[in-house]
Amino acid sequence: MEVEDWAASSGGSSDSEATSPDSDNEDHCYAYGDIPKLQFRKDGSKARWNEDLGMAEIVSNKGRMWTTTGIVCGGKIYSFLEDTLFLAEIGALQLLDDDDKCIQLEDIYKKVAEGVGGTSWESFEVYRHLKSLGYIIKRHGVCWSMKRAKTVPASVEGESENGNKDKVSITEITQLFSKMRINEAKPIFDVYPPNSKFRKSSPGKPMFVLCISR
Amino acid sequence: MGPRWKGKGSELKALANPISNSISDLQSSLIESNSQGILSGSTVLLATNPQQTDLLNQTCFGRPVITVDKPNQWFQFSLEEAFYLYHSLKCIKIVDGNHNIKTVNELWDYMVSKRASFPDFFKAYSHLRVKNWVVRSGCQYGVDFVAYRHHPSLVHSEYGVLVFSDGNGNRNGNDRLRVWSDFQCTLRLCGSVAKTLLILHVNRNGEDVICSSPSCLDGFSVDEQTITRWNPERCREDQAAVN
Numbered sequence: 464m465e466v467e468d469w470a471a472s473s474g475g476s477s478d479s480e481a482t483s484p485d486s487d488n489e490d491h492c493y494a495y496g497d498i499p500k501l502q503f504r505k506d507g508s509k510a511r512w513n514e515d516l517g518m519a520e521i522v523s524n525k526g527r528m529w530t531t532t533g534i535v536c537g538g539k540i541y542s543f544l545e546d547t548l549f550l551a552e553i554g555a556l557q558l559l560d561d562d563d564k565c566i567q568l569e570d571i572y573k574k575v576a577e578g579v580g581g582t583s584w585e586s587f588e589v590y591r592h593l594k595s596l597g598y599i600i601k602r603h604g605v606c607w608s609m610k611r612a613k614t615v616p617a618s619v620e621g622e623s624e625n626g627n628k629d630k631v632s633i634t635e636i637t638q639l640f641s642k643m644r645i646n647e648a649k650p651i652f653d654v655y656p657p658n659s660k661f662r663k664s665s666p667g668k669p670m671f672v673l674c675i676s677r
Numbered sequence: 678m679g680p681r682w683k684g685k686g687s688e689l690k691a692l693a694n695p696i697s698n699s700i701s702d703l704q705s706s707l708i709e710s711n712s713q714g715i716l717s718g719s720t721v722l723l724a725t726n727p728q729q730t731d732l733l734n735q736t737c738f739g740r741p742v743i744t745v746d747k748p749n750q751w752f753q754f755s756l757e758e759a760f761y762l763y764h765s766l767k768c769i770k771i772v773d774g775n776h777n778i779k780t781v782n783e784l785w786d787y788m789v790s791k792r793a794s795f796p797d798f799f800k801a802y803s804h805l806r807v808k809n810w811v812v813r814s815g816c817q818y819g820v821d822f823v824a825y826r827h828h829p830s831l832v833h834s835e836y837g838v839l840v841f842s843d844g845n846g847n848r849n850g851n852d853r854l855r856v857w858s859d860f861q862c863t864l865r866l867c868g869s870v871a872k873t874l875l876i877l878h879v880n881r882n883g884e885d886v887i888c889s890s891p892s893c894l895d896g897f898s899v900d901e902q903t904i905t906r907w908n909p910e911r912c913r914e915d916q917a918a919v920n
Contacts, residue, residue, distance in 0.1 A: 498730070498741045498750065554745035568746045569715070569724060576717035577774030584718035 504554045510542060511559045512566060517580030519547045519558060526555060531599045531661050535608035543602055544580040545590040547571065552591070586651050586675055593673075597657035603650040603672055607663035650674050680826045681833040681871070691827040696736060696809045700766070703732035707768035714759055714771045716779060719791050721759035721771060724749040735828060737811045738762065755814060756788045756795060757802040764891055765803055785891050796888040796897070797842040797879040804877065804899045805838070812838075819866050824875070836875040836903075837867045843878045843900075864906050876902045 508526060510519035521533060521540040528550065533542035542550075548571050550556035558566040575582050581602075594600055601607060653669035655661065682688045706729050714721040722742070725733060730750040733739055738758050742751040754762070762769045764781065771779045779787070788795045802822065805812045811825040813834075820837035839853055854860055854876075867874045878900040881888070888894075 498734075499743055501743060501745050504745075552742070552744040552746075568744060568749075568751070572715050572717065572722050572751075573774040573776070575774070576715050576722075579774075584720045584722075 501553050507554060508550070508556045509559060510547060510556055511561070511563075512547075516541070518543055522559070528555065530663070531658075534601070534605060535663055537609075544571075544574060544582040545587045548575060548582075548587060549591050549594055583675075589673065589675060590652065593652075593654060598670075599655035599658065599661055599666075600652050600673075601655075601666075601669075603653050607666050680835060683831055683833065687831040691831050694735075696811060696827060699732055699735045700809075703729065703736055703738070704766050704768040706732060707762070712769045713778070714754065714763075714769050716759075716771050716773050716784070716787070719756055721754045721756070723752050723754065723769065725752055726750075737813055737825075737828065756791060757799050760784065760788060760799055760891075761803055761806055765807070782890055785889075789888065794840070794842055796894060797881075798840050800879045800894055800897045800899060801838065801840040801877040803894075818870055818872070819863065820874070823872065834872055837863075837870075837872040838875045838877060839863070841876055841878045843880045860904070864904065868906070874904045876904060878902065 506525045508521060508529070509523045510521045512519050518541045521529065521542060524540060529540055532546050532550070533540045535541075547556060547558055551558055551568060551571055558571060560566050574580070575584055575587055590600055650672045652673040654671050654673050655666060656670050680688075682691070706726075710726065710729070712723060712725070712729070714723040723739070724746075727748070727750070730741070730752075733752055734741075738761075739752040739754040742753050744751055759769075759771065763771055763784065771784060773779060788799075792798070798821065802812055805822070805824055811827060811829070812822050813825070813829070815821050815823040815837055818837050821840045822838040823834040824836040824838055825834045826832050841853075854863065864874055880898045880900070881893075882896050882898055
């Protein structure tokens with residue numbers, strides 16, 4: 464699994480408590496140019512950012528990461544900003560805007576800064592740290608997969624079709640998490656153990672629920 | 678405890694490359710490229726060119742963010758580090774997610790809203806940095822900062838630093854070292870990683886209890902105090918030698 468293969472180079476292990484001066488583990492402190500490099504990826508997936516939803520819709524998916532990332536709704540995969548940024552940082556995803564132009568990493572960082580889609584930098588860092596270690600992570604309170612909504616509200620009745628039905632059900636999801644205020648100690652993520660046989664349709668119980676306090 | 682250099686030649690290398698020179702080069706480079714950091718939560722993100730990457734690594738500001746973005750390298754800074762680059766070294770600007778450049782008061786208000794003790798922590802951080810100590814987060818060691826005489830690859834950190842807000846009339850900021858067992862815990866931890874515990878008492882000297890702008894920092898003072906454990910069993914043999 465691509466994600467599991469990637470060693471956690473972002474933080475180093477803070478579990479190696481120093482017991483002697485020589486094992487003074489000064490992580491993050493790179494001398495003179497030996498910042499770890501990521502593995503080169505030839506083909507990445509592509510996703511289109513949906514400003515209204517605050518999520519990305521996967522347009523072409525490559526790689527097995529999608530079995531454990533993003534939620535499925537009406538046969539399409541949608542990813543939260545933290546999923547999207549994580550994959551963009553490692554070069555596994557290209558994020559496009561409505562004009563199919565590539566959104567640069569800098570602009571994705573600015574979306575996080577704005578708090579788009581209920582993300583914060585701190586929640587992203589936690590996400591990234593655990594995800595790189597192979598844990599499977601999803602927003603608390605959101606289902607891994609939802610079937611297309613069978614009933615369509617009166618307001619969109621009579622309109623075509625599939626696109627609108629999907630949008631309605633996704634909007635319900637985004638309403639759930641848009642009320643989440645990351646700064647209080649509310650549950651943010653459900654975390655599942657690494658599992659190469661993970662299925663979104665029957666994910667089992669999460670290992671723990673993660674909350675971030677101020 | 679004097680400086681413990683790592684390996685032969687480290688001390689000479691450090692003397693030949695003073696941190697102050699690297700910081701000055703960093704300052705020039707960032708000013709020249711009109712660098713702008715992105716304010717996000719309690720972090721500031723900055724894209725850097727290769728020269729700035731090296732200088733930031735040499736001076737230990739921030740941590741690299743591992744991405745495939747080329748040719749940029751991204752760094753993330755704590756609020757103290759970012760504000761030091763912005764306000765003390767005046768070499769970066771800071772924008773929010775909507776590309777708005779933040780003014781000094783906007784930034785100050787934001788940082789104080791994230792942490793009420795930010796003024797004291799920043800005063801302590803800049804107090805050490807101005808004297809060319811390399812200052813990094815001490816959360817791994819249960820302290821606020823760790824201070825190095827030079828780059829961590831060359832020397833072991835000598836001090837674990839705790840920041841105390843004194844004289845505010847509001848003692849709520851001091852929730853560390855309240856009872857003897859707190860001292861014992863912290864000293865044992867510092868000792869096992871061979872650091873001396875350094876308390877920086879930041880006194881606001883009657884400045885507004887709510888510090889409304891960075892100019893209030895000028896009225897702050899900092900007193901340093903090291904705490905070590907005196908072991909009578911160790912000392913008496915030295916006394917005997919003296920006698």
